[in-house]
Amino acid sequence: MSWKPTKMEKCYYPYEDFLADTKDLTDKIDWKFDSIIAIARGGMSLAQLLGEYYDIREVYSINTIGYEDTTKLGSVKVFNIPELYEAKNVLIVDDIVDSGDTLVEVLKVLRQMYPTVIFKTASLFYKKSAKIAPDWYVQEADKWIGFFWTEDIKRKI
Amino acid sequence: MSWKPTKMEKCYYPYEDFLADTKDLTDKIDWKFDSIIAIARGGMSLAQLLGEYYDIREVYSINTIGYEDTTKLGSVKVFNIPELYEAKNVLIVDDIVDSGDTLVEVLKVLRQMYPTVIFKTASLFYKKSAKIAPDWYVQEADKWIGFFWTEDIKRKI
Numbered sequence: 001m002s003w004k005p006t007k008m009e010k011c012y013y014p015y016e017d018f019l020a021d022t023k024d025l026t027d028k029i030d031w032k033f034d035s036i037i038a039i040a041r042g043g044m045s046l047a048q049l050l051g052e053y054y055d056i057r058e059v060y061s062i063n064t065i066g067y068e069d070t071t072k073l074g075s076v077k078v079f080n081i082p083e084l085y086e087a088k089n090v091l092i093v094d095d096i097v098d099s100g101d102t103l104v105e106v107l108k109v110l111r112q113m114y115p116t117v118i119f120k121t122a123s124l125f126y127k128k129s130a131k132i133a134p135d136w137y138v139q140e141a142d143k144w145i146g147f148f149w150t151e152d153i154k155r156k157i
Numbered sequence: 158m159s160w161k162p163t164k165m166e167k168c169y170y171p172y173e174d175f176l177a178d179t180k181d182l183t184d185k186i187d188w189k190f191d192s193i194i195a196i197a198r199g200g201m202s203l204a205q206l207l208g209e210y211y212d213i214r215e216v217y218s219i220n221t222i223g224y225e226d227t228t229k230l231g232s233v234k235v236f237n238i239p240e241l242y243e244a245k246n247v248l249i250v251d252d253i254v255d256s257g258d259t260l261v262e263v264l265k266v267l268r269q270m271y272p273t274v275i276f277k278t279a280s281l282f283y284k285k286s287a288k289i290a291p292d293w294y295v296q297e298a299d300k301w302i303g304f305f306w307t308e309d310i311k312r313k314i
Contacts, residue, residue: 022310026310040205041204044195044205044216044218045202045306049306052198052307052310057222061197061201063215079240080217149206153176153180153206153209154210
């Protein structure tokens with residue numbers, strides 16, 4: 001993610017909030033889909049829970065590398081594109097849509113590769129300044145979010 | 158997973174236990190690896206946390222379909238095999254090694270495809286009757302485990 005804290009407040013996001021927001025997301029998603037793609041790493045836990053909730057075993061992931069620090073400013077490489085030969089409606093999920101660079105590029109690559117598949121997008125957080133809005137999201141991000149999967153595992157017991 | 162409850166006790170496995178066991182797993186893993194592959198869906202949350210802990214962005218997933226219910230008894234199809242052209246040491250993770258059918262097939266396919274890469278395996282749970290033991294695991298499974306990612310999201314608030 002390119003979104004770095006400047007003077008923003010850091011906000012810990014515990015598992016309990018993630019669970020409540022994921023349930024909230026399922027209330028908002030008014031669309032039937034057959035497959036889920038997690039943008040790795042951020043969307044992986046979300047994809048797993050959604051797969052369980054909707055009883056969808058077609059849960060995949062996709063990888064991206066951003067080149068913010070190089071001359072290829074803002075460019076994103078997308079790889080490990082899942083096989084979608086039997087998919088019709090695919091939900092792409094991520095923890096946060098920040099700049100939107102990643103989501104834009106993932107959608108572009110997937111729609112080029114699978115022109116007959118319908119792709120929609122969902123995230124827990126969305127930053128208003130992003131260049132693309134997900135079809136569904138739960139919270140607007142105005143703080144630096146310390147997701148439980150980052151914070152909890154690094155904390156000493 | 159083919160392992161179905163018969164007369165086994167069902168045991169709820171909350172996020173807190175998952176976190177403690179994941180930390181325990183990091184204490185046990187005495188090996189340096191550069192990439193993580195989650196067996197989807199079960200290994201996805203574990204892979205995300207381990208990726209954060211080890212600061213590894215090369216977190217991928219792989220998919221399998223079991224054919225236990227058909228004539229192709231016990232056979233497993235492996236697909237969405239990640240690109241591993243720069244990987245040397247890869248940790249494959251799953252929530253539970255049950256019959257071992259999935260892990261055996263995933264290892265076979267990956268080792269055939271990437272003969273110079275070293276693959277090792279880790280799981281939270283391991284059933285002694287499995288045909289393969291993971292290199293590292295935390296708990297022996299003697300109950301039917303109700304993982305939080307299955308139970309919590311289906312529970313009404």
